[in-house]
Amino acid sequence: MSLDRRAFLGRTATMTGAAMLPSFASAADTIKLGSILDTSGIFDAYGKPMDMAMRLAVDEINASGGLLSKQVEVSGYDTQSDMALYSQYAQQLTRQDRVDVVHGGILSASREAIRQTMRKTKTLYFYNVLYEGGVCDRNIFINGVTPAQQVEALVPYAMKKAGKKVYILAADYNYGQITARWIQKFVADNGGETVGLDFFPLDVSDFGSTIAKIQTAAPDLVIAPLVGGAHLSFFRQWAAAGMKDRIPLASTTLGVGNEQLVLTPEEGNGIMVAYNYSQQLDTPANAAFKASWLAAFGDNSNIHETAVSTYQGVMTWAKAVEMAGSLDRDSIIDALETGISIEGPGGKVTVDPKTHHAVLDVHLMEFEDQRMKVIETLPQRQPIDTQSVCDLATSPNDNTQYEIQI
Amino acid sequence: MDLSIVILVEMLYAVASLVLISAGLAVVFGMMKVINLAHGEFMMMGGYATITAVNLGANVFVAMLVVAPITVGLIGLVVERLVIRHLYGRLVDTMLATWGLSLFFIGVATMIFGNTTTGISTPIPGFSVGDYQINGYNFFIILVAIALVVGMLVILKSTRAGLIARGTMQRSDIAAALGYSPDRIYMATFFCGSALSGLAGAVLAPLVGLVPTSGGAYIAKAFITVIAGGPSLVAGLLSSAGLFGLVNQIFTFAISPVIGDVALLVAAVVLLRLLPQGVTGKFFKGKL
Numbered sequence: 273m274s275l276d277r278r279a280f281l282g283r284t285a286t287m288t289g290a291a292m293l294p295s296f297a298s299a300a301d302t303i304k305l306g307s308i309l310d311t312s313g314i315f316d317a318y319g320k321p322m323d324m325a326m327r328l329a330v331d332e333i334n335a336s337g338g339l340l341s342k343q344v345e346v347s348g349y350d351t352q353s354d355m356a357l358y359s360q361y362a363q364q365l366t367r368q369d370r371v372d373v374v375h376g377g378i379l380s381a382s383r384e385a386i387r388q389t390m391r392k393t394k395t396l397y398f399y400n401v402l403y404e405g406g407v408c409d410r411n412i413f414i415n416g417v418t419p420a421q422q423v424e425a426l427v428p429y430a431m432k433k434a435g436k437k438v439y440i441l442a443a444d445y446n447y448g449q450i451t452a453r454w455i456q457k458f459v460a461d462n463g464g465e466t467v468g469l470d471f472f473p474l475d476v477s478d479f480g481s482t483i484a485k486i487q488t489a490a491p492d493l494v495i496a497p498l499v500g501g502a503h504l505s506f507f508r509q510w511a512a513a514g515m516k517d518r519i520p521l522a523s524t525t526l527g528v529g530n531e532q533l534v535l536t537p538e539e540g541n542g543i544m545v546a547y548n549y550s551q552q553l554d555t556p557a558n559a560a561f562k563a564s565w566l567a568a569f570g571d572n573s574n575i576h577e578t579a580v581s582t583y584q585g586v587m588t589w590a591k592a593v594e595m596a597g598s599l600d601r602d603s604i605i606d607a608l609e610t611g612i613s614i615e616g617p618g619g620k621v622t623v624d625p626k627t628h629h630a631v632l633d634v635h636l637m638e639f640e641d642q643r644m645k646v647i648e649t650l651p652q653r654q655p656i657d658t659q660s661v662c663d664l665a666t667s668p669n670d671n672t673q674y675e676i677q678i
Numbered sequence: 679m680d681l682s683i684v685i686l687v688e689m690l691y692a693v694a695s696l697v698l699i700s701a702g703l704a705v706v707f708g709m710m711k712v713i714n715l716a717h718g719e720f721m722m723m724g725g726y727a728t729i730t731a732v733n734l735g736a737n738v739f740v741a742m743l744v745v746a747p748i749t750v751g752l753i754g755l756v757v758e759r760l761v762i763r764h765l766y767g768r769l770v771d772t773m774l775a776t777w778g779l780s781l782f783f784i785g786v787a788t789m790i791f792g793n794t795t796t797g798i799s800t801p802i803p804g805f806s807v808g809d810y811q812i813n814g815y816n817f818f819i820i821l822v823a824i825a826l827v828v829g830m831l832v833i834l835k836s837t838r839a840g841l842i843a844r845g846t847m848q849r850s851d852i853a854a855a856l857g858y859s860p861d862r863i864y865m866a867t868f869f870c871g872s873a874l875s876g877l878a879g880a881v882l883a884p885l886v887g888l889v890p891t892s893g894g895a896y897i898a899k900a901f902i903t904v905i906a907g908g909p910s911l912v913a914g915l916l917s918s919a920g921l922f923g924l925v926n927q928i929f930t931f932a933i934s935p936v937i938g939d940v941a942l943l944v945a946a947v948v949l950l951r952l953l954p955q956g957v958t959g960k961f962f963k964g965k966l
Contacts, residue, residue: 312793314793314889314891316793317793317794444936471934473936473939476939477885477886477887477895478692478695478885478935479935480691480692480813480816481685481692481930482930482935484688484810484812484931485931487684487809487810487811501888501892502886502892502895504797504886504887505886505887508797508799508885508887509800509885511800512800512802512803512815512884512885513812513813514804514805514813514814529794531795534795534796534797534887535797536799538799539799
């Protein structure tokens, strides 16, 4: 067969056109869910399980007949842990793919990079990660725990166990600073005293002098909202100095990326944390979730907090779509604002209509042999930090991330 | 009293870790004038070599002191044969090439070990000084650093191999005229430099959470220490590491770790303004 340039172009054009046709034809028959996550690069420890959770949720929805008798189709983009790609793919999702909803974003920086695009194009957006709180925007729904939800539960528990004098070590960016402020507040509220507060840039990995300083202050308890691989050194050096059995530790971040598997039992045992999810949660919903994850991916050891949040986010959205009976953004928001709940692997998740954050179960846990043993469950904690600054019922046009003053 | 002992140990430890971090670079950059931007990645590979060996059942000290330096030294050897040897005397080109290498090694490490934090725990328990607990591993690092400096001095000063290496670094043409092959000597020296980097990464590995990008945390401090040290290899290393370690720890204790790092950088800038040739450009002249 001979093929000249003109014929080649002609055929290619026909084929491309033909290839594009079905997608046009089927556009009305499927619901498009956009996903934007770092599934490669330095944040992939968070992003990969989140992507798996999102796909698992969509598969389950489709297996049970889809939504509004349509199948849900995923348009997923890997942002490669590069903030610049977020804005690019957000444009692609909203203007080219014209998806019905977007789930995703991991760091607060990535969320802020795409939030305005979602708002402008009137694309409903779900951010499924624990974060520093304060976002007030009618177009976004957030179902991770905020510092107040976590700290309000963790501090009294840890102080009761350890004592009244608290030393805080926090990561030096907005999450750490805001969380440290909440810790100070709850320490004072519970009749305790903050005897020291240090902030660390994310690349600090040598905590020797800090450990000596802590001993000078002689606290009863150390609370450490430290973030990332370099900061993990603190827990290791703390144990190496033999401090672990002298002063108890609590953290608001350790374990979110399954860090309990990296620390040895000797280093980790006894560290107190509080989250919405632990693999050790003994509920039927969690057992079913872990079983279907195992069936879908062959290994369920990588399930973590933000993966479960993502799963719960997709399920909340699905319930709202069924309730609204349409894909219209405003009807779905109205449905969500009735305060709907789902029963997720981490417990009951209820949408808070005022803030579009979530009312969640917070579980107090302790590390035990590389697992997070659940000590106590505090049901349905309100996002009181964001509630103190944000009321979308009275000001639906609000579009700010508040710095919450305490 | 107890506190001053603790502070003293922490200061010695800070100096020792700077010496460790910089020793490999001092050989590769200070002696051979190769700007090795992949120095941090050599350290990172030393860390991974240790962790892998320990997970395979090796004794942790064997893994740190034998397996890691040899592994990284061999990797350095391959790198030298394939890339660096074509670039001797071309300072800027080595920078570009080794930067590429550093990206390559990060990529390879990510592929093999994944992008998650790994680590091993320290093999030495902590112990108490009065009311304080100290990380026992600090003493091990101080000991390794002392052994390293003494070893470098002895080899460079009192062995024939050290003499030949120093001679070749100064005038490779004369060394060649005297019948030594500069090509081989460069190769051996690069092997030693890489092995030292691997050793540093290995010894520091139990203190940190290791990720493929960990090397980036060391590279700046290593270059600052080596450049501020000046032309003398060992004396320069010791004087600048001592100075920066002290400054860093004093400010860390007095204020915070952030200010400690700031003080280190400020000290480096001031030092290079006053002594552009480094400490040993003015003091300890002609010393090793």
